[in-house]
Amino acid sequence: MLEVAKLSKHFGALHVTRDVTINVEKGERRVILGPNGAGKTTLFNQLVGVFSPDSGTIKIDGKDVTNWSVEERAKHGLSRSYQQNTLFDGLKIGENLALAASVNTGHSMSMWRDSLTTPDVMAIVRDTAAQVDLTHHLDKYVTDVSYGIRRQLEVGLALATQPSVLLMDEPTSGVGPKMIHAFHHVLKRLPSELTIVIIEHDMSLAFDVADSMTVLNQGEVVFEGSPDEAKSSRLLQEIYLGTWEDA
Numbered sequence: 001m002l003e004v005a006k007l008s009k010h011f012g013a014l015h016v017t018r019d020v021t022i023n024v025e026k027g028e029r030r031v032i033l034g035p036n037g038a039g040k041t042t043l044f045n046q047l048v049g050v051f052s053p054d055s056g057t058i059k060i061d062g063k064d065v066t067n068w069s070v071e072e073r074a075k076h077g078l079s080r081s082y083q084q085n086t087l088f089d090g091l092k093i094g095e096n097l098a099l100a101a102s103v104n105t106g107h108s109m110s111m112w113r114d115s116l117t118t119p120d121v122m123a124i125v126r127d128t129a130a131q132v133d134l135t136h137h138l139d140k141y142v143t144d145v146s147y148g149i150r151r152q153l154e155v156g157l158a159l160a161t162q163p164s165v166l167l168m169d170e171p172t173s174g175v176g177p178k179m180i181h182a183f184h185h186v187l188k189r190l191p192s193e194l195t196i197v198i199i200e201h202d203m204s205l206a207f208d209v210a211d212s213m214t215v216l217n218q219g220e221v222v223f224e225g226s227p228d229e230a231k232s233s234r235l236l237q238e239i240y241l242g243t244w245e246d247a
Ligand SMILES: Nc1ncnc2c1ncn2[C@@H]1O[C@H](COP(=O)(O)OP(=O)(O)OP(=O)(O)O)[C@@H](O)[C@H]1O
Pocket: 011, 014, 016, 034, 035, 036, 037, 038, 039, 040, 041, 042, 043, 083
């Protein structure tokens, strides 16, 4: 479903991805791990088209999208949630979801207030809100809900574009254990045919949701395998120095 081959990118002397090859099957849950600065977010930026790679290819559902724009890739089913929230603070939660939903239903962004009430957009907002547990928050302003709820909305925005491949960049960053638990349930309930690549620092969540794991270190894939193989990998224990013990 997602085929990344030999993707390399450097910023000056810094090689942020080196020959990164990753193949993710349809419906697979792939967790990307790696220390701070390993190149995880930069990899996502190349996958979605924010940065062009120096070399390598990216295929989605068999199509080579390496030279496609961000918008073209989004229309082809690729969506991404961010490490930091990208919400419209002055709007309600439902309006945020409607805006995201209207991108793929072909409604003009300038007419988004009208598009909020069209049946197709309303249906997506309802479904997405149910998926990310926001049904009871739709009429609240973003500024009036907790940080954890805002993180769920960040994922909701990505889901509202009805992707076939969803990239999530540390969806639980900065949230407490209770919200991580809630997010766990959200992840488990997502449609099984949705292909998910998730960068995650919370080890118990990462090990529980992953079908497979890829570890980046200094821009290179240093491990790929099952969660069980990851747990017993000496190399990974060295990279993470002990933080694996929590897993
Ligand atoms: N636009 C840019 N220009 C120059 N250097 C960059 C740019 N974007 C990222 N970098 C550098 O690339 C390296 C990888 O950064 P990246 O954000 O991909 O790491 P990460 O694995 O997502 O880390 P974290 O776990 O902290 O989110 C870092 O050294 C970062 O400073």
